[in-house]
Amino acid sequence: MSVLIKTTRQKAAGIAVGILLVILFAGCSAVYGYTEVGWKTALDALTAFDGSKEHIIVLKNRVPRALIGAAVGMSLAIAGALLQGLTRNPLASPDIFGINAGAGFAIVLSAAFFSVSSIHQFAWVAFLGAACTTVIVYLLGGVGAGGLTPVKLTLAGASMWLLFASLTQGMLALNERALEEVMFWLAGSVEGRKLEVLTSLLPYLAAGWLGALMISGPLNVLLMGEDVAASLGQRILIVKIFAGVVVVLLAGGSVAIAGPVGFVGVVIPHVARSLVGMDHRWVIPYSALLGAILLLLADIGARYIIMPNEVPVGVMTALIGTPFFVYIARRGLNRL
DSSP states (O other), X not given: OOXXXXXXXXXXXXXXXXXXXXXXXXXXXXXXXXXXXXXXXXXHHHHSOOOOHXXXXXXXXXXXXXHHHHHHHHHHHHHHHHHHHHHTOTTOOTTTTTHHHHHHHHHHXXXXXXXXXXXXXXXXXXXXXXXXXXXXXXXHHTOSTTOSOHHHHHHHHHHHHHHHHHHHHHHHHHOHHHHHHHHHHHTOOOTTOOHHHHHHHHHHHHHHHHHHHHHHHHHHHHXXXXXXXXXXXXXXXXXXXXXXXXXXXXXXXXXXXXXXXXXXXXXXXXXXXXXXOSOHHHHHHHHHHHHHHHHHHHHXXXXXXXXXXXXXXXXXXXXXXXXXXXXXXXXXXXXX
């Protein structure tokens, strides 16, 4: 794999450029849409709010939307990078492994039959659904001769994805009230989300971001093979459990906020590795920045496809990610 950014100084400069791009596209998210407000108006809304329609749109709708999009993009991309490194499977991601679908199913189940509506309750339900799905996929992927393999993990994850998607659709067909409440959310969307939703779940996401950085070094050792890692004194089981908890925090929190947004976790880690190589100490932060940029751009594009209406951002990421997914699958599962 050809690496574009080779020296430490260049990689650090790339981080700085990525941060500036995230800020730029977040600003674009605040400015562009059905009602274009202009950069000066957007800045005035933040510094000298006057209660006008344009200022309300910027401050109450678009700024929270941009922040949520960036946070969810970061979280899903990091979760994908961890799963791909942990399983050595280039197709691994929270959506392909069914983790997002499991979290979404748990939320729909709780909303339809247990009248759960609080964002804090949704968060814990999403974490539980994501954790249960992760355990099931690992158990199914390890059944039979040869133990865990990329192909078996992918098949197990795809099976859980289809199962939970079918169960979710079945519940919604039987409960029209739940259908009205969650259908747009199930497509994956950051539109209409309030800032309070992000602030409520930010501690969990931040813990996941920090945990991913902490596990990046041990994950590099694990990439050399479990036998080598064990000979170097690494506690492999602890590393895997810790990484699994981080993935659950990031994927579950993202689903609770924006629904099951797909393909970010598949696409972005590959782009990050093509830039900085296999070192997860760089792959993780690059994935975070690139994931934020992708979701911000996808959300901006979603506003113009069928204007004055919008498509869910999950549809946009699917349009981007599906061809890439096919390319990775054709290239070969074992080339990570």
